[in-house]
Amino acid sequence: MRLVVARCSVDYSGRLDAHLPLATRLLMVKTDGTVLIHADVGSKALNWMSPPCTLREEAERWTVTNKTGEQLVITIDEIVSDAYADLGIEPGLVKDGVEAHLQVLLAEHCESIGAGLRLVQREFPTDIGPVDLLCRDESGRTVAVEIKRRGEIDGVEQLTRYVERLDRDPMLRPVRGVLAAQEIKPQARVLASSRGIECVVIDYDELRGIDPVVPRLF
Amino acid sequence: MRLVVARCSVDYSGRLDAHLPLATRLLMVKTDGTVLIHADVGSKALNWMSPPCTLREEAERWTVTNKTGEQLVITIDEIVSDAYADLGIEPGLVKDGVEAHLQVLLAEHCESIGAGLRLVQREFPTDIGPVDLLCRDESGRTVAVEIKRRGEIDGVEQLTRYVERLDRDPMLRPVRGVLAAQEIKPQARVLASSRGIECVVIDYDELRGIDPVVPRLF
DNA sequence: TTGTTGATTTCGCAA
DNA sequence: TTGCGAAGTCAACAA
Secondary structure, eight states, X not given: OEEEXXXXXXXXXXXXXXXXXXXXXXXXXXXXXXXXXXXSSOXXXXXXXXXXXXXXXOSSEEEEEOTXXXXXXXXXXXXXXXXXXXXXXXXXXXXXXXXXXHHHHHHHTGGGTSTTOEEEEEEEEEBTEEEEEEEEOTTOOEEEEEXXXXXXXXXXXXXXXXXXXXXXXXXXXXXXXXXXXXXXXXXXXXXXXXXXXXXXXXXXXXXXXXXXXXXXXO | OEEEEEEEEEEEESSSEEEEEEEEEEEXXXXXXXEEEEOSSOSSOSEEEOSSOEEEEXXXXXXEEOTTSOEEEEEEEEEEEEEEOOOOOOOOOEEESSHXXXXXXXXXXXXXXXXXXXXXXXXXXXXXXXXXXXXXXXXXXXXXXXXXXEEOHHHHHHHHHHHHHHXXXXXXXXXXXXXXXXXXXXXXXXXXXXXXXXXXXXXXXXXXXXXXXXXXXX
């Protein structure tokens, strides 16, 4: 990785056009071709080019291009420092607690979504995409469950489409919908209510505690 | 800005849990508190903490926390280098070609959306949010236009809600919907069709060429 | 402070 | 390769 601190101006032309006036910034050039331009504030780079891309370095003009024709032109006014660091390989990030884990746990413990719920199938296919969980309740009625980490309006819309679709199948009808999430936004709750969709808040830690089918990753 | 290259392992606990095994990485500490951890590949940081947050630095343990209780713990095994650079203030990024520009241009040139279309109002308010453009067609029928850079399912859902809402107003009824975007995804097209919503693809460069009402920014 | 929406979103997975 | 959905999405802006 090469770390250059330089006074520079930048022009990006691609999906949109963007321009950075002359100022001192950090230019990060990675081994895979990635170029990132950072200011001393903010968690996001001001400008960047994602790999695969190539850097052509001239005297005071760096040009980074990718095969889709996007271009990043860095005009160097003054190099403040220029350092190289050998970082070696990256073992990679391990994550725990994403939507996929929640789905696995809820499939194993349907009763956390509603008393007496039994799993029919995970990722039940419909012609507009798979429903997260298809279940039956105590009375044998079909229940379509949409799982989200955070329940928002989009999730309610998505579930509405699934329920509408499944409800056309005489073998499944009548179908009710349940939105299960670790957190449900007020607006989503209102919309769900008006659509006859039930909202259930899931406690991930509690759920993981019931039965450690999926051991902690670290 | 402080740039530290170090062999370290990292644990994040907050919206999820994440772990980085021991390896050499770049630690970027910005003046506003931002901490970013970069490997030598990829355009995204492996781990980070966004401001406002505070860094507590102990011998071999850096702890970054924010007020919502998220925590980033960096365990330092070995410091390879530690440098400081004064970047000064950032004048900021100037952009051209985002959705807002598209809306301005289309408001000026409704005929690009459909022959004979006349603008009634931009950002026409409804009780569920503003419609991008409200127009009338040649026959005097109300047309609600939703503008997106990329037309996807969300945009169709959004427009559907607006049309449904506007259609309740006797002064506007009957209302038809048009999704105008530089690019429209197949699934969005299918859903739009089933909802009776028209899709129009807009050429931004051509549109800007018609009449340079909005001069180029740089 | 909360909510909504756009983004050069990025990223991963599956068809 | 393309399409689609999740993300610690982030960040700007309005209420």
